Amino acid sequence: MLHLVRVLSLIGSxxxxxxxTMSLSGAVDSIAGCGNAxxxxxxLGSRWSQIFGIPVSSLSLLTYCLTLVAxxxxxxxxxxxxxxxxxxxxxxFTGLQLFVIEGFCPWCMAIHLVGMATASGIFLHSRPLEKRxxxxxxxxxxxxxxxxxxxxVFGPTPDTHLVSEIKITxxxxxxxxxxxxxxxxxxxxxxxxxxxxxSLPHIGPSDAPYVLVEYYDYCCKACAVMxxxxxxxxxxxxxxxxxxxxxxxxxxxxxxxxxxxIADHGYACEYAKLxxxxxxxxxxxxxxxxxxxxxxxxxxxxxxxxxxxxxLDPVKLDPYLxxxxxxxxxxxxxxxxQLLIEETVKMPKIRIKGNQVLSGVVDDTQEFxxxxxxxxxxxx
Numbered sequence: 001m002l003h004l005v006r007v008l009s010l011i012g013s014x015x016x017x018x019x020x021t022m023s024l025s026g027a028v029d030s031i032a033g034c035g036n037a038x039x040x041x042x043x044l045g046s047r048w049s050q051i052f053g054i055p056v057s058s059l060s061l062l063t064y065c066l067t068l069v070a071x072x073x074x075x076x077x078x079x080x081x082x083x084x085x086x087x088x089x090x091x092x093f094t095g096l097q098l099f100v101i102e103g104f105c106p107w108c109m110a111i112h113l114v115g116m117a118t119a120s121g122i123f124l125h126s127r128p129l130e131k132r133x134x135x136x137x138x139x140x141x142x143x144x145x146x147x148x149x150x151x152x153v154f155g156p157t158p159d160t161h162l163v164s165e166i167k168i169t170x171x172x173x174x175x176x177x178x179x180x181x182x183x184x185x186x187x188x189x190x191x192x193x194x195x196x197x198x199s200l201p202h203i204g205p206s207d208a209p210y211v212l213v214e215y216y217d218y219c220c221k222a223c224a225v226m227x228x229x230x231x232x233x234x235x236x237x238x239x240x241x242x243x244x245x246x247x248x249x250x251x252x253x254x255x256x257x258x259x260x261x262i263a264d265h266g267y268a269c270e271y272a273k274l275x276x277x278x279x280x281x282x283x284x285x286x287x288x289x290x291x292x293x294x295x296x297x298x299x300x301x302x303x304x305x306x307x308x309x310x311x312l313d314p315v316k317l318d319p320y321l322x323x324x325x326x327x328x329x330x331x332x333x334x335x336x337x338q339l340l341i342e343e344t345v346k347m348p349k350i351r352i353k354g355n356q357v358l359s360g361v362v363d364d365t366q367e368f369x370x371x372x373x374x375x376x377x378x379x380x
Contacts, residue, residue, distance in 0.1 A: 016061035043105035086115035208242035216348035247272035270301030277320035
């Protein structure tokens with residue numbers, strides 16, 4: 001049985017080391033087997049992935065290594081203590097994924113399954129268990145575990161976003177007017193890049209005094225969270241903010257710039273094209289379409305198309321899906337996004353003012369509101 005415990009400890013150590021390297025590199029979106037809008041980035045990019053700035057995968061690696069070392073010793077107490085810690089960790093993190101994050105990371109769940117199997121092997125090897133020894137091992141294992149939980153709940157919350165000042169040199173334009181600034185009405189300038197609010201999909205009044213530009217993917221969970229925060233911003237400051245919405249599908253079918261280490265998001269291209277077709281067909285109901293596309297779960301694009309046509313009634317989408325403007329805009333959005341990912345590939349990205357770019361989601365809505373208010377209109 002000890003041989004099995006050692007093998008499982010090595011497997012747990014290997015998975016923990018892999019997740020630790022991916023977390024430290026910031027490449028949680030590129031983890032093998034985590035494509036198609038899986039929960040990997042939501043779990044490994046959440047506040048629960050760290051404690052006091054330390055990735056929890058490093059503590060998982062340490063626990064498995066100590067369990068492996070203990071398996072070569074003669075102390076039944078050390079092995080049983082490790083087993084109890086592994087069981088408690090599995091229960092804690094599975095509960096977080098199920099009830100708090102509402103997303104599952106397959107690799108994280110693999111670690112916890114290995115942990116439960118390792119603990120089972122240890123308990124079987126250690127039979128019969130003396131009640132006094134078991135009680136002492138439980139008390140000893142609870143001390144670090146309770147400290148860990150307390151630190152995660154009440155300790156400092158790690159940032160899940162980044163505000164950067166990015167200096168971009170845009171490539172020379174040809175003689176035609178760039179698609180982002182075609183049309184009449186209010187134009188806004190972001191460090192040399194112009195956007196025409198009226199001609200681009202947006203929510204909020206086109207003549208609003210403050211304009212934000214969001215790059216996002218309908219199949220990105222973080223983007224769906226940001227959508228709620230932007231609604232809060234507009235509710236708090238009615239008529240003050242317009243949000244230009246530029247979809248950047250994380251899928252190679254319509255985004256040639258997608259980094260090689262990023263997995264395709266299923267239906268991302270179809271969702272983006274449906275949104276832009278709806279904007280061209282009936283701009284006045286676009287906010288409803290935009291909100292519908294962000295609802296979960298993500299479903300087949302043919303089904304969501306029917307829902308959108310119900311909103312557009314009696315307009316049908318097929319003629320508008322053939323509009324070459326859609327592909328041109330998606331390509332231009334992807335070109336822009338490629339210039340904005342020097343600091344991080346996190347989505348969504350919001351151009352706030354000048355060369356200031358917000359990447360990722362601010363974990364607290366009130367903090368997000370203050371960040372935007374202080375950036376665009378101090379004292380608002």
